[in-house]
Amino acid sequence: MAHNSSCLSILQISDSHILPEPGETLLGIDTDYYFQAVLEQAFASHPPFDLILFTGDLGQHPGRSNYQRILNTLEAYKTPCICLPGNHDDYKLMQEILNTELVSCRKQVFLGNWQVISLNSQVPGTPEGRLSDQELTFLEQCLSSHPNHYALIAMHHHCLAVNSPWMDTMMVENAQELFAIINQHPKVKAVTFGHIHQAATLEAGSVRVWGAPSTCFQFQPESKQLTVVDTPPGYRLIQLFADGSLESEVHRLPKPLTGLQTDTQGY
Structure with a gap:
């Protein structure tokens, strides 16, 4: 995907699962290390981004320490960043700490003749997704x-099935209400999400629907139960054009994960 100076460029990252202390591991993986590595590759490999879109599960066990480290990392790139809550996140604490001129939880951002709308699909206390009446x-x-x-609409949970039975129990349960609204507004061109820890390219009529990989471990596509794999972490690039067209592709780190514990029953 070639960069065009007339387009707007978004970096989507997701599901970093940063732990409370530096050097801690999740399923054998140093999530801090890979979060940093993904950002470093993205900024080294592509022209400047107009926006970073961080689609949830920023922290595994959310607290001030990991959200502050995330903030410090993102601020260093001097690029506006919008953060959405995932099922592992503490949204109230996110809004308190991720609240600077560059990094915030703003729900609507304008880029040229585009608007990026961020929705909270979190159902506190469960891994499942739902859009409240307030969000709709x-x-x-x-x-x-x-x-x-x-x-462009962004959220954490997926709004179309990805053919992984265990994962699809957690998708946005009232997705039909979401698409009922979208279908009344032809200017909606795409929906993008995280949560699934894998790349996905889907469609709902004329609307593109994208899933982003995790910046740490990935899930096996189309698996019947939770299966983690050492597919390299990655990120999604999204380009928005003035005529309403858009392009997207996924990039990954050059090497598989090291140290991943694949015999897990949960995370």
């Missing part, structure tokens, strides 16, 4: 108030 109303208001802007 917010989406409708954003789209209705700016009918001349193309729209």
Whole structure:
């Protein structure tokens, strides 16, 4: 995917699962290390980004220490970053700490003649996804108030099945309500999410639907139960064009994970 100076460039990262203390590991993986490595590769390999979109599960056991480390890392890249909550996150604490001029939890951002709308699909206390009436109303208001802007919608949980039975029990349970709104607004061009720890390219009518890989361990696509694999961590690039078209592709680190414990029953 070649860079075009007339387009807007978004870096989507997801599911970093940063732990409370530096050097701690999750399933044998130093999530801090790979989070840093993914960001370093993305910024070294591509022209400047207009926005970083961080689609949830920033922290594995969320607290001030890991959110502060995430903030310090992101601020160093001097690029606006929007952070969404995942099922592992503490959204209230995120909003408190990730609240600077560059890094925030803002829910609507304008880039040229595009708007990026971030929705909270978190159901506190469970891994499942749902969009509350408040979130759906917010989406409708954003789209209705700016009918001349193309729209990219972001959330943590997936809104279309990915053919992994265990994972699909956690998708946005009222996705039909989401698409009922989207179908009334033809300027919506794509929906992107995290949570699935794998790349996905789907469609809902004319709307592109994308899943992003994790910056740490990945899940086996189309698996019947939780299966982690050493596929390299990665990120998604999204390019938005002034005519409403858009392109996206996934890039990964050059080497598989090292130290991954694949015999896990959970994480």
